[in-house]
Amino acid sequence: MNCSTCRYELSQCLDGRLPSGRRAIVMRHVETCAVCSAFWTDLQAAQNLTLRLAKMPVSDGFRERLWERIGAGEGTPAAVFHEPVPLLTKFRYAVTGAAAAAVILLGVTWARSDRDSPQRDPVAHSDRHPGSETVERRGPMQPTPEIGMQDASLFWEARPFTCELVAVESAKQLEQRHATVTAGLRRLNQDGFAQDAARSNAAVQQILRDADELRVFGGLLLDLRDHKRLSFTDSEVDADLSRAVKMLRNSEQLEGNLETIRTLVAPALNSGRLANVSRTIMLPPSDPREDGDVLMRLIVTRHDVFPKLFIVFGNNDEAYRDFGLTGNIFEMRDECGPVWVAPRSVVEAGDGRLRMRSRLSGQVLPGIQILTGRPKQGAAK
Amino acid sequence: MVSASQDYQPDPVTMVSYHRALAEHTDSLKAYATRLLGDSIAAEDVAQDAFLALYRHLNQVPTAAFRPWLFRVARNLCLDQLRRRKFKLCLFRDLQKDDDNPFVPADAGSARPDQLAETREANQAIEVAISELPMKFREAFLLCEVEGLSYEDAAAVMGCPVKTVSTRLFRARQRFTSLVSRLIKV
Numbered sequence: 001m002n003c004s005t006c007r008y009e010l011s012q013c014l015d016g017r018l019p020s021g022r023r024a025i026v027m028r029h030v031e032t033c034a035v036c037s038a039f040w041t042d043l044q045a046a047q048n049l050t051l052r053l054a055k056m057p058v059s060d061g062f063r064e065r066l067w068e069r070i071g072a073g074e075g076t077p078a079a080v081f082h083e084p085v086p087l088l089t090k091f092r093y094a095v096t097g098a099a100a101a102a103v104i105l106l107g108v109t110w111a112r113s114d115r116d117s118p119q120r121d122p123v124a125h126s127d128r129h130p131g132s133e134t135v136e137r138r139g140p141m142q143p144t145p146e147i148g149m150q151d152a153s154l155f156w157e158a159r160p161f162t163c164e165l166v167a168v169e170s171a172k173q174l175e176q177r178h179a180t181v182t183a184g185l186r187r188l189n190q191d192g193f194a195q196d197a198a199r200s201n202a203a204v205q206q207i208l209r210d211a212d213e214l215r216v217f218g219g220l221l222l223d224l225r226d227h228k229r230l231s232f233t234d235s236e237v238d239a240d241l242s243r244a245v246k247m248l249r250n251s252e253q254l255e256g257n258l259e260t261i262r263t264l265v266a267p268a269l270n271s272g273r274l275a276n277v278s279r280t281i282m283l284p285p286s287d288p289r290e291d292g293d294v295l296m297r298l299i300v301t302r303h304d305v306f307p308k309l310f311i312v313f314g315n316n317d318e319a320y321r322d323f324g325l326t327g328n329i330f331e332m333r334d335e336c337g338p339v340w341v342a343p344r345s346v347v348e349a350g351d352g353r354l355r356m357r358s359r360l361s362g363q364v365l366p367g368i369q370i371l372t373g374r375p376k377q378g379a380a381k
Numbered sequence: 382m383v384s385a386s387q388d389y390q391p392d393p394v395t396m397v398s399y400h401r402a403l404a405e406h407t408d409s410l411k412a413y414a415t416r417l418l419g420d421s422i423a424a425e426d427v428a429q430d431a432f433l434a435l436y437r438h439l440n441q442v443p444t445a446a447f448r449p450w451l452f453r454v455a456r457n458l459c460l461d462q463l464r465r466r467k468f469k470l471c472l473f474r475d476l477q478k479d480d481d482n483p484f485v486p487a488d489a490g491s492a493r494p495d496q497l498a499e500t501r502e503a504n505q506a507i508e509v510a511i512s513e514l515p516m517k518f519r520e521a522f523l524l525c526e527v528e529g530l531s532y533e534d535a536a537a538v539m540g541c542p543v544k545t546v547s548t549r550l551f552r553a554r555q556r557f558t559s560l561v562s563r564l565i566k567v
Contacts, residue, residue: 011551015525017532042558049561050526054504056412058425063403066429076434079461080454 001029006036014043161332161341163229163291164283166298169309170217170224171278172345177214178274181207185266188258200258208256211265213308215248220298220305221277227294234280240271295332310341391439398444403432406448409528410455416511416523417459427458449534452524456538510560518553525550526557 009026012018018026030036159165184207187193193200218241224230225238232238247268254260273280299306306312310330330341391399407428414424431454435442442450514522517539524535525546532550536543 007555008548008551011554012547014554015532015550017547039558042562043554046554046558046561047526049503049507052500052503053412053507053527055408056415056421056424058407058411058428062407062425062429066403066432069429069433070436074433076437077430077458079458080430080434081457 001025003029003033003036006030006033007039010036010040010043014047159330160288160291161295161330162286162288163224163227163294164286165330165343166295166309167221167224167230167281167283168278169343169345170220170305171281173309174214174217174221174277175275176345177210177217178269181210181214181265181269182275184210185261185269188261204258204261205256207261207265208251211248211251211261211269214269215245216302216305216308218245218248220302221281223298223302224294227297229284229291229294231282231284232280233282234273237273237277237280240273241277244268244271244274309344311344312341391436395439395444398447399436399439402435402447402451406451407432410451413452413523413528414455414459416508416519416527417456417516418462419512423462424459427455427462430458431455449530449537452528452530452534452538453540456520506561510557513560514553514556518549518556521546521549522553522557526554 006026006029009018009022010030013023013026030040184203188200188203188207193203221230222242222245225232232241247264251260251264251268254264310332312332330343332341410428410431411421411424414427415421418424418427431451434454435447435451438450511519511522511527520539521535524530524538525532530538532543532546535546535550539546
């Protein structure tokens, strides 16, 4: 038995609260330990002193005054049931309150940043130059820059996905399809081309595919016009596009042959104005909320169009570019959060090779390497 | 003031117990309150308030629990007063008179004057030692050592586990013995 235990138990022994067996052990230790023996003597002496404490009798009129108060119907003092709150409890309340306040503050901050970010981005982006090292935090959904600021710069510079972007990209793709269809029709009309059945058939199928895609892009532009997210400065372009989309839709009902091309596709696309659609569209000022609603509706109703316009990276990995995409990564939001996309026209105009790499390991993930377009000569492999 | 149950009329048996409690515990309640508050007049008021509260709650408090109940109420009242008079006590400490606590020895009738003087001096030293104990230790010391409450009753009064009472009492005794060691040696 050590002395500190012995002293504690001596205190209990003084009040008769120690079992007899334990008491015997403690007393044996006291007999052998001078310090504990002295403490035991002091304890007993101190108890004797407290027994000698003076009495404190109440004053003579104590009872009379009490009965007077009882007789007067005086109630119980409120402080009788006023339990003091322990300091630890107060501290616990304070900590809990502070934690709750911090959580609320964080929640409010997060909600505000989440709501404000689409409005802030265009302004922030307009002053940003490609390659700038200035980084603006854009809310809690931003990927952490674990792989270095330069590599992650695409995401830090991601721009909002707007109706304007969709309209411009659709118009570009439409013009491109119009050019390929026109070139194909020109080849078909060349002397002797129709006699080569194989080449002729391949050209017909290519024209029909391009015409179908043109119809899809044209339909998207007309939908945006209907949603008042764009208008045409030249009403004749509007009329030509509407007519072309309508005729090409009808061509789907017919067989995909040369006759269909000559009777429907060629007349539908004979207007030269369709080659300059992008120059005639006028875009109203971007409203992130309206844009979001319209885009969400279009993504649902025209889900087949968007993959033709954009390369979607998803939201789990960080992409970095080897070439030519600075400022061309866009953040599209859906129910699952942000999705990073790049316009297909931009990718195809450049080397067209994008890589993805894991956010966690930083390793390039060859399995999801995206190859589109024609690689430039001398581009980094 | 809480005026609930003012119309309650205790039965004669309960009133006998109440009178007995009044006779047995009034002085000890005042002494306990005096040593917590350092003011005998306020302590007497506390004791009276405690008995008034007991009378109003006679139908709720079992006879056997009168004593710890009274001490619990007295403790609440004392802590409330201390809280409210915290700064006042500090400001007027120097103006307190020595005769606020008139000395009444336990066996005053048979003692010689020199013995009375010595006892008075010892009492003052003990009171000072008690008043120098930290509040938590002082409570445990007063309830168990001075008033003789059981650990369980003291735990009920202090609102803490019995083990805590035991530990606080041990610490209080350690400090008390060191504070009055001169008297013990004498």
